[in-house]
Amino acid sequence: DVKVTQSSRYLVKRTGEKVFLECVQDMDHENMFWYRQDPGLGLRLIYFSYDVKMKEKGDIPEGYSVSREKKERFSLILESASTNQTSMYLCASALSAGGNHEQYFGPGTRLTVT
Amino acid sequence: DQQVKQNSPSLSVQEGRISILNCDYTNSMFDYFLWYKKYPAEGPTFLISISSIKDKNEDGRFTVFLNKSAKHLSLHIVPSQPGDSAVYFCAASRSNFGNEKLTFGTGTRLTIIP
Numbered sequence: 001d002v003k004v005t006q007s008s009r010y011l012v013k014r015t016g017e018k019v020f021l022e023c024v025q026d027m028d029h030e031n032m033f034w035y036r037q038d039p040g041l042g043l044r045l046i047y048f049s050y051d052v053k054m055k056e057k058g059d060i061p062e063g064y065s066v067s068r069e070k071k072e073r074f075s076l077i078l079e080s081a082s083t084n085q086t087s088m089y090l091c092a093s094a095l096s097a098g099g100n101h102e103q104y105f106g107p108g109t110r111l112t113v114t
Numbered sequence: 115d116q117q118v119k120q121n122s123p124s125l126s127v128q129e130g131r132i133s134i135l136n137c138d139y140t141n142s143m144f145d146y147f148l149w150y151k152k153y154p155a156e157g158p159t160f161l162i163s164i165s166s167i168k169d170k171n172e173d174g175r176f177t178v179f180l181n182k183s184a185k186h187l188s189l190h191i192v193p194s195q196p197g198d199s200a201v202y203f204c205a206a207s208r209s210n211f212g213n214e215k216l217t218f219g220t221g222t223r224l225t226i227i228p
Contacts, residue, residue, distance in 0.1 A: 004157070033215075040123070042203060042220035043158070058215065090157055102148065103216065105157025 003027070004106035006091050012112045019078040021109050023091030031094045032074035033103065034058075034066065036087040043090065049074055081113045117141045118206050120219040128227050133191040135222050137204035140185065144206035148216070149178060149189050152201045161202075162189070191224075199226045 007022035025032065033048040035058075045058030049068040063085060067075045074093075078085055089109045095101040119138045127133045137147075145166035150158035164171040164178045164187070171178050177190045191198055201223050205216045 009155075035218075040220060042120075043205075043218040045215055045217075048215060092157070102160035102163070105159070107155065107157050 004091055004093055004104050006089075006106040006109050008109050009107065010110050010112075012114065013078075013081050014114055015082060017078075017081050017113075019081050019111065019113075021076040021078075021089055021091075021111070023074045023076070023093075023106055024072055025074075025091075025093035025104070026072065027093060027104070028071065029093035029095055029104075030071075032068065033092040033094070034064075034074065034076045035090045035092065036060070037090055037108070038087050046076065081111075083113050085111065086113045087111060115140075116220070117144075118204060118217050118219040120202075120204060120222045122222050123220070124223040124225070126225045126227055127194050129196060130193045133189075133194045133198065133224055133226070135189040135191075135202050135204075135224065137187045137189075137219055138185060139187075139206050141206070141208075141217075142185070143208045144217075146207045147178070147180060147187050148205045148207075149176075150203045150205060150218075152203065152221075158203060194224075194226045196226050196228055199224060 004025045013019050031050050034046040035043045044060050047066040049055045065077045091106040092103040094103040148163040149161040151161045152158040162173050162176050162178050164180050180187045201221045203221045204219045207216050
């Protein structure tokens, strides 16, 4: 059974703080993803990684960075949190980045920046 | 530029009836399409997919139809059950292009009325 876990379900941070969101998968998947979900905007890809230490920008990378030092762990970093980064953050993993392999999602982290 | 669109943000259907969720796309290079289902406070889970070489794929109560000429796909759920109440996202990919990512739609909230 594929499991993707995220370090926090709920997080409240202040504007300007550095924020780390952690994601761990146990299925030895090459690919990992960070999305944010906002009402009316669906799921938007922030960054993805197709191998250790490799990363590619998604559709909305501004204000974010990522780190993948180990295959099972993919971290999303908000260098200086802003109120417009208040959102639901979803991590996923998959055998491949494309549609021919389904993505498995974690439960999400609801981040509020005040 | 929203390449995958779900024009109905919400849909209410009587239990036992058919639910039809629609999705339109603009990128003719997309060749693999998926539907995901999301309950509140949980990550999305994969529901059903279809390759562009097919026009229909069925899995139990769920059927996905693809009309390539219209760049339109739909998800049929029959009969609808209360547990089907969730947000449904369609997604598309150019799966034959290495690390091509999924592009998600904005989602449709389905409510099944008992």
